[in-house]
Amino acid sequence: MAKAIKKEVKAVEAKKEDKISFVCSVGNNVPDENYVFSQEPGELASAPDFFVKQIGTPVQDEELVDAFHKVFSPKDEFLFYKQSRKEIYSVVVPVKFATELGSKEDSISGDCQVHAMSFIAEGSVTLDSLSTKLTKIARNLNYKK
DSSP: HHHHHHHHHHHHOOOOOOOOOOEEEESOOOOOGTSOOOTTTOOOOOOOHHHHHHEEEOOOOOOHHHHHHSOOOGGTTEEEEOOOOSSEEEEEEEEGSSSSSSSSGTOTTTTOOEEEESSTTEEEEEEEHOOOOOOOOHTTTTTTO
């Protein structure tokens, strides 16, 4: 019995360590609840388990981040991520700017609004093509910098 309890405690601790931290485009950790929908007031929302696998990690390339900031203001804390093995970039939209997230959209707890941009092959993203796609996303959100 004691061994089973120890295994459960270790599993819970491992789950806590696996918790995903959102990082905005300037490198700061930001609260999950700013990006993840929560059905219940006061419920702590957190990133879905599949987030890193499907969305990736924050973009590190300074030129791409600068192009991102020309469309999305750093103060608004939009997230700019890239899948690790593919040329797919994503913009994770803060809940306050989301147009496709909420009770009216039948969202469930843990949902977040993500816009993905795909490029043909590794290294094929150019600043012009990225800027064009980012501008389309901003227009879709009715976002003005």
